[in-house]
Amino acid sequence: MFIFDLQLANYRNYARASVRLDRGLNLFVGDNAQGKSNLLEAIYLLSTLRSSRASSDADLVRRDILHTEFPVARLSCEVERSAGNLHLDLAIVGRTTDASHRAGKRVRVNGVARRASEAVGQLAAVLFTTLDIEIVAGPPLLRRRYLDMMISQVDRGYLRAMQRYARVLQQRNSLLKRIQAREASSAELGFWDQELAHAGGVIMQARGEALGHLALQAQLQMERLSDGLESISLTYKPALGGLDAEDCPIDETEWSARMQRALAGLRQREIGAGATLAGPHRDDVTVEINGMPADSFASRAQQRTAALSMRLAEASYLRRALGDDPVVLLDDVLSELDARRRKGVLEFFDTFQQTIVTTADPDRVRDMMTRATGRFVVAGGTLTRFEGE
Ligand code: ATP
Numbered sequence: 001m002f003i004f005d006l007q008l009a010n011y012r013n014y015a016r017a018s019v020r021l022d023r024g025l026n027l028f029v030g031d032n033a034q035g036k037s038n039l040l041e042a043i044y045l046l047s048t049l050r051s052s053r054a055s056s057d058a059d060l061v062r063r064d065i066l067h068t069e070f071p072v073a074r075l076s077c078e079v080e081r082s083a084g085n086l087h088l089d090l091a092i093v094g095r096t097t098d099a100s101h102r103a104g105k106r107v108r109v110n111g112v113a114r115r116a117s118e119a120v121g122q123l124a125a126v127l128f129t130t131l132d133i134e135i136v137a138g139p140p141l142l143r144r145r146y147l148d149m150m151i152s153q154v155d156r157g158y159l160r161a162m163q164r165y166a167r168v169l170q171q172r173n174s175l176l177k178r179i180q181a182r183e184a185s186s187a188e189l190g191f192w193d194q195e196l197a198h199a200g201g202v203i204m205q206a207r208g209e210a211l212g213h214l215a216l217q218a219q220l221q222m223e224r225l226s227d228g229l230e231s232i233s234l235t236y237k238p239a240l241g242g243l244d245a246e247d248c249p250i251d252e253t254e255w256s257a258r259m260q261r262a263l264a265g266l267r268q269r270e271i272g273a274g275a276t277l278a279g280p281h282r283d284d285v286t287v288e289i290n291g292m293p294a295d296s297f298a299s300r301a302q303q304r305t306a307a308l309s310m311r312l313a314e315a316s317y318l319r320r321a322l323g324d325d326p327v328v329l330l331d332d333v334l335s336e337l338d339a340r341r342r343k344g345v346l347e348f349f350d351t352f353q354q355t356i357v358t359t360a361d362p363d364r365v366r367d368m369m370t371r372a373t374g375r376f377v378v379a380g381g382t383l384t385r386f387e388g389e
């Protein structure tokens with residue numbers, strides 16, 4: 001798929017911007033703090049309805065209008081897809097001025113108001129940023145998010161299970177606290193165990209399956225980018241309270257059963273802790289480079305290449321699951337790569353319908369200027385197309 005039209009209003013540092021995009025490589029050049037990352041964040045937001053970096057919806061609304069009567073950011077795009085063309089509208093209400101209204105996001109798909117869970121992934125995208133190294137070097141939360149953002153774009157059932165899981169987890173944790181305080185009986189846990197294990201089974205099954213494809217692809221990409229010198233191995237580590245997770249169960253029912261057993265085995269510890277100690281909210285994916293744990297042994301450059309390989313694997317996962325190409329977004333990541341890796345990345349994306357790249361340093365990526373089908377300048381929240389050098 002590819003985006004051919006994008007409009008932003010009162011979003012971040014964009015008062016109003018509109019741009020026609022091309023198939024192929026679109027290059028956005030701009031100095032620091034002009035709106036490059038904001039632009040790619042906007043596209044990713046239209047895809048996932050979750051910001052890649054904002055902590056609240058209010059951050060997304062242009063600051064100058066946040067305290068006016070109508071503090072709303074609007075994003076929309078037109079997309080050509082093999083599943084039929086798409087028009088997406090997203091309104092983000094930064095602050096409520098009227099008690100009868102809600103702050104938050106509203107989305108329309110081809111003109112019809114939809115729930116977030118139905119709109120996520122209508123536009124599929126993969127985003128590369130300079131912070132990606134944290135997927136390899138950072139805490140497990142970031143690897144879970146890596147899986148979640150990817151799988152929920154292609155699997156609506158996954159997103160629903162995630163939402164249900166979060167609700168049940170919260171209720172189960174507060175019950176555990178009440179049992180600990182002797183305000184409730186542990187007999188009440190049975191129902192919540194079952195609910196949690198049911199949603200958890202769906203999530204673990206999907207994660208295990210995605211990892212199968214990702215591990216293989218990441219390994220291929222890592223080999224390719226390093227001329228066969230480095231290898232990466234990704235392993236799913238479901239949090240099942242120390243139960244043997246080596247042989248992955250084959251279906252949701254089996255995952256659910258394992259999770260129920262894990263919860264039963266942890267009962268006393270959970271009551272003591274007042275918290276749920278097993279389940280997908282504590283999962284991890286281990287990353288090894290050349291057979292050693294990547295976070296504590298690998299060099300920065302190895303970690304960076306590993307993170308890049310994981311993003312390339314994500315693009316390949318989305319393409320396979322959708323039967324269509326996701327839009328590829330690269331936020332200033334190419335200038336930090338050496339020429340060989342940059343070439344490796346661009347060659348891979350030549351096979352995708354659309355790649356949107358930002359850079360603050362066009363001199364370092366001269367080779368791309370000639371490849372680009374569309375070139376634009378980002379300056380102070382404006383977008384302008386330019387021809388020539
Ligand atoms: P760099 O090259 O440093 O990465 P960039 O072009 O990617 O720069 P952005 O991260 O897109 O820059 O930010 C551009 C500007 O937008 C920043 O000056 C930032 O302060 C501003 N900005 C962010 N959020 C808002 C907002 N809600 N309202 C107004 N301006 C904002």
Ligand code: MG
Pocket residue numbers: 036037038331332
């Ligand atoms: Mg930036």
